[in-house]
Amino acid sequence: MKLSCSNTYTARRSLLSLAAAALALSAGAASAQTKTLYIGMNGGVMEKTWTEHVFPAFEKANNVKVVVVPGTSSDILAKAQANKDKPQMHVMFLDDGVMVRAIGMGLCEKMKPSPALNEVFPTARFKGDMATGVTMGMTGLAYNKKMFSEKGWAPPTSWMDMADPKFKGKVVFQSLSSSTFGLHGFLMFNRIKGGNDKNVEPGFAAWKSSIGPNVLEYIPSSAKLSEMLQTGEAAIAPLTPTAVATLQEKGIAVEYAQPKEGSVVLMVAECVIANNSEPALAQKLAEHLLSAEAQAAGLQHGNQIPSNPKAPAVGDDAKARLKQFGDYMKTAVVVDWDAINENRPAWNARWNRSIER
Incomplete structure (x- = not known):
């Protein structure tokens, strides 16, 4: 039996509607799967460098959005302490001395073993791997x-x-x-x-x-x-x-x-915040930020001295900065x-x- 033109038009219209609905459902599902990680760190140059040159690769690979909560180390510590029972952040960057306080307050969870963690300078690893230096x-x-x-x-x-x-x-x-x-x-x-x-x-x-x-x-x-x-x-x-x-x-x-x-x-260190809502993803982000790839971008675009010695220095300026840093460290005190x-x-x-x- 042949369909009339009117019936054919109606059938096609129904098929197109079903296809559009399927696409909408698919897009909605993909959107629902995109999670957000919040990281506390200094604003300004550090935030700009990491947001523009370090986070994008991780976001693309893991279908996640990384959002910076800017502030001084004292600000970030206060936020983490105030929300200790229900953390609003997943990872935080703190100056080394403030990080020692955060660990003592029970705000950090132990970092999981990873190749990147094994690559960083031994002096960048905090006791018990509760935190790790990201920039030196x-x-x-x-x-x-x-x-x-x-x-x-x-x-x-x-x-x-x-x-x-x-x-x-x-x-x-x-x-x-x-x-x-x-x-x-x-x-x-x-x-x-x-x-x-x-x-x-x-x-x-x-x-x-x-x-x-x-x-x-x-x-x-x-x-x-x-x-x-x-x-x-x-x-x-x-x-x-x-x-x-x-x-x-x-x-x-x-x-x-x-x-x-x-x-x-002076190190800027990272820790994964204890009891956060995305522990596996947060650990994965922390590992990525210790990688040679991520830290090379930090050095190239933000003058951040890497804690991972395998991070390549791109250009003569970056190489000169690393050499100079080594000279300064000869007389630096802890x-x-x-x-x-x-x-x-x-x-x-x-x-x-x-x-x-």
Whole structure:
């Protein structure tokens, strides 16, 4: 029996409707399978580098979206602690000292064994593999190259240069309570004055008659520093070679100086957050971020010094940065984070009360 034109049209229309419905269901199912992982980390250059050059490969391979929750290490730790029973993030990046605190609070779960974990520097692996360094660095001194040149000043060579009277009102120092850079600078000053990581009395006693009078402003993070260097407000400040290289790429006349007393080793570490909603995917992301491929992209696009020595350096600039990093590490010192974290709340309160008041 032949179908009429009208019946044929109706049949075709029905088939097209069924096909469209099937496609819609398929697209909906695919969309439903796309999961989201939230990672806490510093905003700015780090967020831009990882979002644009590191996460996409992982997202494509795993049908997942990685979303950054930006903030300082202290901010991220506070968020993780506040949501400990029902984590809102899956992975977090913290400065090494803050990461030790996070582990002590039970916020991290043990990282699963992987080839990438075995490749990183042994010093980047935290006790029990509860966290792992992703980027390596150190805190030394940054100085305003334009100002130094105009004034005829020699580049700084010591932490104590910040106490030189010629820098009165030109030193910018990060707050002890919110910045690892500021903490490192204070601890090195304290050592020079005869203290150690368990005894900071010499540092507090000498600050007001030494570096203190030269400080223009205590800032919560280094974000404002680039502006202060550009306007000529800042002459010198504690900072890392990575941060200095990033400022240089923006056209800011700034240089890094390695103090003769040594810089302070600073890692940005990652941990998988305990009890998160996607434990397997979170572990997979953490493993990817330790891979040579991911860390090579971090070095190439964000001046991030890799913790994985197998990460290839692309271009002469990257190779030069890695060589320079190795030279700086020869005199870099490691602080006692267990002692520091035990006493830091009291130090922060004292600093805020007697230094920044």
